[in-house]
Amino acid sequence: MAKWVAAMRQERYAEGWALAALTLAERDPATRDDPALPYHLRWVWDGTPVDGRHVLVRCYHGLGDTIQFARFLPLLAARAASVTVEVQPRLLELIRTVSDELELRPFDPAHPLPPSEVDLGITELDFVLRATPAVTPVPYLRAPAAILPRGTVALCYGAGEWDAARSISPQLFAPLCRHGPTLTLVAEPAELDVLNPSGCPFDIGATAGLVAGADLVITVDTMIAHLAGALGRPTWLLLKSDPDWRWAPDRRTSPWYPSMRLYVQPRTGDWKSVLAEVERDLRARTGRAERQA
Template sequence: LVRCYHGLGDSIQFARFLPMLAARTASLTVEMQPRLIDLIAGPGGGIRFVPFIDAHPLPQSECDLEITELDFALRLTPADAAMPYLAAESGVLPHGCVGLCHGAGPWDPARSIPPHLLAPICAMAPCISLMPEATMLPVLNPDGCPFDMKATAALVGATDLVITVDTMIAHLAGAMGKPTWLLLKSDPDWRWPVGARGTPWYPSMRIYAQPSAGDWETPLAELARDLAACPALAAER
């Protein structure tokens, strides 16, 4: 039994190891956040997915693991997993479209960016919001992104680039192999290498980190310079 007791991003990040675990077990049940099951389960695979309900967790199993323990339990690294490992039917968006996500939730407000700081990006390329709320940014979907994982994944799949803070969208885009530019606070948690431009967890990801706490202007200026030089978007400007 594998339990998904942390955030959606944690479950997406470590779901890459589930097929390798399934190959070593007689049976595998994954107790997962209901919002993720349809996206991660996919066709076949020999894994039983059940929704995680706080008030009624499954009883203890003979072998009981939390999903973020899988790399340690299996003695695997991110490089041992095939990439990309998530897929979705893509929606239809203009060529060169950029997906934007500025919010990371109230439990760590230091990860989030004031949305107006992303407005210059909207002047450089057609953009959509990947936030599940209305926005004042000049994007193609001012009402925001549907609160549905498969619909969100379809939007991510239709973009040419995702620019996001450290939240579930970063893991979703990275797991789908989408070019992803991650805006990272100066003291990130364990999964992001400090001082590095990339990460072994998501080969398609590029990191733009704050040089000091609260300074989003510096990484955003660097990101804007790189975006201006991006050939995939040049035809749209």
């Protein structure tokens, strides 16, 4: 796993896919899509080629994973006879903007769709297609932009329960609110000085509109980061010192989202240093914008 992570972070994709192929070859076919396992721990694709076949794409992971790998769906549709995507209901309308050639079905964990000619997990698409992030244009999602004051910065400090260490105390974001209009993208009341103190609606369409309308998104590693990157919005991503595989801690940029800048903890748990750097950069950015106005 460590070799695969290193290869993917360093954009040595062919090496990463070769390692994935070795893992696939070692798997017991009887354990494919094992109903005894939680969905996020299952493996789906058995190596069957997708060309000219009816393909079912299963979204078994988080909302951010679906958004990240949805970029490859048009490539899959160009090669397969048909593509059905079993997608989380909250994402249905958003994923619909990726391509007109997809049949989208809501994923009901209690009643998953029956197998198709080829089944695969959406997070396997790069491996299945041997496609790098660079082959897909960004933005690849679309959303009507909310009308917001000029210079609005959208903030997200909560990363949910999956990994509590990704979240940041909202009070550390308070200094960012002094440099212009801000809003929260967290679905809870905010104590910060924001345009929407009652919080962001728990609705992907409304959230996407706020992201699309903001001049800048500053977020922890959660679905919001992928949403902002997929919409092509300027995004500052705040990361743990040992971030998830898709982010390289020694880099400022991400091949997955060209509009994204990475801010990584210098030490485990040190969010204060991260936010201090973010505030310095935001102050400089705001000053440049005012001079250009």
